[in-house]
């Protein structure tokens with residue numbers, strides 16, 4: 001069981017919506033306040049990604065065994081790869097006194113809502129699927145098949161993200177500065193003095 005601390009902040013949104021970009025901006029501006037929960041994944045590292053920093057890279061077999069041992073808070077399979085947040089990853093951040101930030105998929109969001117972490121849930125919304133496609137193509141990190149799979153998943157995720165009650169806030173990322181400013185405002189409203197309190201009922205369980 002992960003011990004209680006500040007409520008974690010969850011960023012969720014379709015691949016290419018801008019979660020990592022917003023997260024990077026947040027960690028850069030407030031390095032002492034927020035800490036990133038390093039997920040596990042079975043996907044290959046992208047150029048520039050570091051083991052233990054961006055992800056803990058692992059094999060399917062090892063990850064399945066760790067899940068069996070109850071070491072994960074949430075896991076999801078996305079585009080053929082497994083992803084997950086270990087209890088240890090959240091605990092490592094909590095121990096530093098920082099607010100733990102999780103970058104997870106919808107299936108993972110559903111699972112962390114069932115824990116006693118009481119996360120604050122942010123959905124990052126792309127302006128459109130067409131724009132998402134443009135950004136993913138420009139990022140150039142996926143092959144065509146993987147890209148198509150991401151876009152197909154994105155349509156379902158956008159639907160879920162917009163459904164009332166699923167997230168505490170939906171941030172439209174049509175302009176990065178505007179989206180970041182909305183994220184900052186949301187954090188200011190929810191983490192100033194309120195973070196130790198009880199969970200609001202704006203985001204009921206599934």
Ligand SMILES: Nc1ncnc2c1ncn2[C@@H]1O[C@H](COP(=O)(O)OP(=O)(O)OP(=O)(O)O)[C@@H](O)[C@H]1O
Nearest residue numbers: 014015016017018019020021135139173174175176
């Ligand atoms: N508002 C924006 N306008 C234009 N481009 C953007 C905007 N926000 C992010 N991008 C660009 O879109 C691409 C995807 O963003 P990012 O990598 O942050 O997405 P992500 O949601 O973290 O995706 P994944 O889940 O696949 O890691 C990046 O190249 C980023 O620079």
